[in-house]
Each structure stands twice: as structure tokens, then as C-alpha cells.
Amino acid sequence: MSTTIKCIIVDDEPPAIRLLEKYVAKVSFLELVTSTTKPLQALQILEKEQIDLVFLDIQMPELSGIQLSKIINNKTKIIFTTAYPQFALESYDLAAVDYLLKPFEFERFYKAVLKLNEPVKTVEPSTITDDFLFVKTDGKNNFEKIYIKDIQYIEGLKNYVAIHLVNKQIITYNTLKNIEECLPTSMFIKTHKSYIISLSHITKTDSNSVYINEHTIPIGDTYKKGFFDKIQERKL
Incomplete structure (x- = not known):
């Protein structure tokens, strides 16, 4: 410059x-x-x-x-x-x-x-392909297809994970770490040791919480700086 x-x-x-x-x-x-x-x-x-x-x-x-x-x-x-x-x-x-x-x-x-x-960037509509996951449910070969865009947030429950979608919730026997590795980092971020949230579904935020419609998700001290850095990068 x-x-x-x-x-x-x-x-x-x-x-x-x-x-x-x-x-x-x-x-x-x-x-x-x-x-x-x-x-x-x-x-x-x-x-x-x-x-x-x-x-x-x-x-x-x-x-x-x-x-x-x-x-x-x-x-x-x-x-x-x-x-x-x-x-x-x-x-x-x-x-x-x-x-x-x-x-x-x-x-x-x-x-x-x-x-x-930096030049002004024009944001184009998302055209992600293969933007879905197959999540194992009950039964050996039982899987349910979910679209990544429908995931609002994901909650770790010891040996299980609750995936909160726009219209329902799915419980799967898995770890939060495994789920996190399958998600695009540009769209999701961990705000707490037990929560991953979708940036696109955030309604509002304050110092200690993220709000996704009627749901309140905590922001842990360890994750606070990274979360708000991500907020400014996406210019929500």
C-alpha cells in the first residue's frame, strides 16, 4: 500500500x-x-x-x-x-x-x-454442491440425510450429539469433534465446548450468548475472541 x-x-x-x-x-x-x-x-x-x-x-x-x-x-x-x-x-x-x-x-x-x-467484494448467492450429510440414527444401517444449510446449531451431549435443524432435531451417537470436521469452517464456528453454531442462522448476539431464534447458546471465554473475529470477517 x-x-x-x-x-x-x-x-x-x-x-x-x-x-x-x-x-x-x-x-x-x-x-x-x-x-x-x-x-x-x-x-x-x-x-x-x-x-x-x-x-x-x-x-x-x-x-x-x-x-x-x-x-x-x-x-x-x-x-x-x-x-x-x-x-x-x-x-x-x-x-x-x-x-x-x-x-x-x-x-x-x-x-x-x-x-x-481491499476491493469491495460482491457476495454471490451460495452455489454449494454436495451440501448435505448422512447422519447415523438408531439401527446399524439407518441414516438420515440432512442439508447443511438447515443446521442451526449442534449440541454435544456426552456420547451423543443433538443436531438442531430448522424444523426438527436429530440425536446421533457421535462426538462433537467428528461432526465439526465435516462442516465448512466458513459457515460454522464453535462458541462453547458443547456447541457449534451456524453463522447464517444467528439472530443476534451479546457479550456472553448467541441467539438463534428462541434458542440461547452460550459463548465460552475460550471461544469468545475467535467467535467475534469470525463475526467481523463475515460482516453480519
Whole structure:
């Protein structure tokens, strides 16, 4: 990337600003114009100067990052940096470039800023072939065909697995690990040691749970970062 990207940092926590300043200094195509703990001051800067990118915290006094981004209204690119994962889905409604969940390493930061140079991708309708599985039910040679697109989530039950489909549930003698290996990683992710969920069936999410219609699936601490990273990659 040869073009210099002028950026500002807006965060009410000085330690967070210092870390971002350190990360920005490592990236040759980023030029830090200023850092501020005050959202209203940031707004004044954005009105006076041509800023290409804002690293924006969400939970701040005076004006939240979400509110500020709505005022900016696509005049500049935004990468949210926050400790609160529940705002991830809303951030993509605001066309954010990325959503960095604190604490994040430089590698994750760098991956986010590289997106600034990515061409806009057109999402085509899925044309997956062989998009089904045969699941063993009761009996030696009894199998039931299920379509991957109909799987909402999968629940591990000790020696059994419950596959929750759009219109029914199937119990099979198997392990969650075996089922996981048969699923496309672009469509499914593990959110807990006992749960795998379909990204396409998510209704909403908060810090600790995923909601698929009336079902609530927990997000384990071990899986939280990976899950919300996957959310931002798919821009749900």
C-alpha cells in the first residue's frame, strides 16, 4: 500500500491510546494526525481536516463511538476498538472497516488496517454442491440425510450429539469433534465446548450468548475472541 492514510485515535483511556499509537507507528502507510480522549474534540478535527481513518472506542463520556460514527456518516473510515463485543453487529450496520476487541495484538491490528486497501467484494448467492450429510440414527444401517444449510446449531451431549435443524432435531451417537470436521469452517464456528453454531442462522448476539431464534447458546471465554473475529470477517 503506497498511499498514506491519515488517521486519528479517539479513546477515553490513555493506556489504550498509547498502545494504538505504538501500533500505528509500526505501519509505514499510516500517518497519525492526533490522539484525543474527547469525542467532541475529535468531531471538530474531522470537520476541519481531511482524515481517512478513525480508530474509535465505543464506550466514552459525552458521546459514544456509535453516536460519533453516525454523525461522521461515512465521511471517513472507522475501525472500532472496544472491550465490549455486544456492539459488533451494530458496527457493521455502520459500515465499519473492522471491529477490534480489546485486548488485541499487533497482528490483529495490522490485519484490520490492511482491509483499507481491499476491493469491495460482491457476495454471490451460495452455489454449494454436495451440501448435505448422512447422519447415523438408531439401527446399524439407518441414516438420515440432512442439508447443511438447515443446521442451526449442534449440541454435544456426552456420547451423543443433538443436531438442531430448522424444523426438527436429530440425536446421533457421535462426538462433537467428528461432526465439526465435516462442516465448512466458513459457515460454522464453535462458541462453547458443547456447541457449534451456524453463522447464517444467528439472530443476534451479546457479550456472553448467541441467539438463534428462541434458542440461547452460550459463548465460552475460550471461544469468545475467535467467535467475534469470525463475526467481523463475515460482516453480519
